[in-house]
Amino acid sequence: MLHSSYIELSKSALHKNIKFLKKIIGPRILYSSVIKGNAYGHGIKEFVPLAEDCGVRHFSVFSADEALLALTSRQRKSHICIMGSVRDEALDWAIENDISFYVFDNGRLEAAIEASKMVGKKARVHLELETGLNRTGLQSEQFHEAVDIIKHNLDHIQVDGVCTHYAGAESVNNYLRIKNQIQRFNEGCEWLNDQGLDYGMRHTACSAATLTYPESRMDMVRVGIAQYGFWPSRETMMHYVLEHTKNGKKKVHDPLRRVMTWKSRVINVKRVEPGEFIGYGTSYQTTHVQKIASIPIGYHHGFARNLSNLGYVLIKGKRALVVGMVNMHMIMVDVSRIKNVERGEEVVIIGTQKKATITVGSFSDLTRFQNYEVLARLPFNIPRIIVD
Numbered sequence: 001m002l003h004s005s006y007i008e009l010s011k012s013a014l015h016k017n018i019k020f021l022k023k024i025i026g027p028r029i030l031y032s033s034v035i036k037g038n039a040y041g042h043g044i045k046e047f048v049p050l051a052e053d054c055g056v057r058h059f060s061v062f063s064a065d066e067a068l069l070a071l072t073s074r075q076r077k078s079h080i081c082i083m084g085s086v087r088d089e090a091l092d093w094a095i096e097n098d099i100s101f102y103v104f105d106n107g108r109l110e111a112a113i114e115a116s117k118m119v120g121k122k123a124r125v126h127l128e129l130e131t132g133l134n135r136t137g138l139q140s141e142q143f144h145e146a147v148d149i150i151k152h153n154l155d156h157i158q159v160d161g162v163c164t165h166y167a168g169a170e171s172v173n174n175y176l177r178i179k180n181q182i183q184r185f186n187e188g189c190e191w192l193n194d195q196g197l198d199y200g201m202r203h204t205a206c207s208a209a210t211l212t213y214p215e216s217r218m219d220m221v222r223v224g225i226a227q228y229g230f231w232p233s234r235e236t237m238m239h240y241v242l243e244h245t246k247n248g249k250k251k252v253h254d255p256l257r258r259v260m261t262w263k264s265r266v267i268n269v270k271r272v273e274p275g276e277f278i279g280y281g282t283s284y285q286t287t288h289v290q291k292i293a294s295i296p297i298g299y300h301h302g303f304a305r306n307l308s309n310l311g312y313v314l315i316k317g318k319r320a321l322v323v324g325m326v327n328m329h330m331i332m333v334d335v336s337r338i339k340n341v342e343r344g345e346e347v348v349i350i351g352t353q354k355k356a357t358i359t360v361g362s363f364s365d366l367t368r369f370q371n372y373e374v375l376a377r378l379p380f381n382i383p384r385i386i387v388d
């Protein structure tokens, strides 16, 4: 291996997570796997075929470049849907490849009609409704106008779905706002029913909504973070535990398994005398003879600089604290209390080693990043290796 660290993806963990999530939604609701942000750091190229092996046939990406990566990685005829960015010039490519995309302004809808005429095939679109997130989404006048345009261009546009996105379903702070969004969305669908337009699937739910607002599941769910084995928030997990203990059941197991383990190896070990500073500057001074190991990962690899003198990794199933500043490509850790650490020793940065675990959660508590951010920051070029 040429790289200084690598990420293992556990097939059995993903299988369990998807089985759990599919059991929650039941057989009639379609499962769309959200793989934006390089599959939340797991690697689109490796993740797509792995998810297909676990029965997934629908993927949601953010942008056209991610759609291209998914398209070239898929091994089945799985569908790909772009939820965000696709330039007008790329719409003919999307149509040719049967990639559906969200419409949240009518300029894109008009461009899709023109592209469809050029390609000689219908554009598959999802109408994204504004319900309260105030990000993308058709406001009601735009929505009415879109439906009018579509009715006059049924040879060029196929509506695959009508959708929206919630403003933070993982937090109880937003409860009323989410409930209002659901209501507004349902009103939009009722209006659409009156128009007699076939609009395919209704889909609104991310992981947190899927797990905590059953009425949001509708015809398809778009699950990101949970399929990778992370609860969207502690509240979402608590909701699940409360739901499953309310009938007197005493014990609930966490049904989600971490798919990812991020590993590296020790490249150097040395003995440092008392009173010496470790690495750049003077932020860490040894108090006794200490054994210091160097690990070839740094902030370039997503190991945040604010983990300096704070973060830790696992070596031989024990925590080894970062000493000194996190460098661009390296960290130094104190292994004085871990016996027989030598060059080449396995290091776990995120994941489990023997009985110890470093969750992205604890990693993010330390860095003040959310799970999402830590995962999405993992660089593209770290090799992803599939394990059982």
Ligand SMILES: Cc1ncc(COP(=O)(O)O)c(C=O)c1O
Pocket: 034, 083, 165, 205, 206, 207, 208, 222, 223, 224, 225, 226, 232
């Ligand atoms: C439109 C849309 N749908 C679904 C998701 C999936 O969210 P989660 O990872 O919380 O499941 C996202 C991610 O933010 C999103 O932007």
